[in-house]
Amino acid sequence: AMATMCAQRVYSGEPLETPLKITVKAYLGLYKSYTKKRREACLSGQEVPTKKPDIDNIVKGIMDSLNGVIYHDDKQVIQLVAFKAYAEKPRVEVTVEELEQ
Numbered sequence: 509a510m511a512t513m514c515a516q517r518v519y520s521g522e523p524l525e526t527p528l529k530i531t532v533k534a535y536l537g538l539y540k541s542y543t544k545k546r547r548e549a550c551l552s553g554q555e556v557p558t559k560k561p562d563i564d565n566i567v568k569g570i571m572d573s574l575n576g577v578i579y580h581d582d583k584q585v586i587q588l589v590a591f592k593a594y595a596e597k598p599r600v601e602v603t604v605e606e607l608e609q
Contacts, residue, residue: 511573511600524579524606529587531603534566535595550594557592566590570602578604 536557538547549555567590571582579585586607 511570511602512577515574515577519578523576524584524604526584527586527607527609528579528584529589529605529607530571530574530585531601531605532567532570532588532590533601534561534563534590534592535597535599535601536592537598538594538596551596553593555594557594563590563592566592566600570600574602574604 536559538550542550546555550557567588571585575582
């Protein structure tokens with residue numbers, strides 16, 4: 509998967525064994541058909557992306573991609589933060605933090 513290749517590019521060590529916190533920020537693109545006013549509403553957060561993809565499906569795909577690359581097993585993830593927003597440039601930003609044991 510694309511996300512697995514990205515993870516392998518940014519992280520080359522052994523998979524982590526520690527408890528982890530994962531933050532997933534999913535930025536969805538705007539439709540070309542949106543008016544200037546609607547685009548501004550989306551980018552300012554007045555209009556939020558309540559359309560597909562579902563946030564849990566985004567997170568599941570990301571976590572599956574990181575499994576075995578960044579960490580050994582999903583069960584190490586003890587905190588998860590995720591949100592969807594609109595942006596000019598669609599993308600998903602993922603942060604993995606090791607938590608103190």
